[in-house]
Amino acid sequence: MVEVKVNPGICGLNTFIKVESEDMQTAIIEICTDCPNIKPMEQELKEVDAFEVCFSKLGDSVVYELAKEYCKHAACPVPSAIIKGIEVACELALPKDVEIKITKE
8 A cells, every 4th residue: 555645835735645556557546635625536536547547648637637627726736646646556656755845035
């Protein structure tokens, strides 16, 4: 099982994602979020084909289709984090933290 914790920044609406796969292709996803906009994805995004999600063009996967429907913020890192979790759970990528640092001078 892969666990992904997302601290999205100033909104402070954390999201926890768990992804499992027994066959390295079907990903079983569990999302727990404080965000009211991502909340509907907890029920709608339960199982995906990892190859379809991870090898689609940016914005074309079922993850981003649902995010387009519900998420009100274009810079939200949660959809990307979901896909990163799927990649690792299905052994399409190695586990490595992703980091965005923002400074204003």
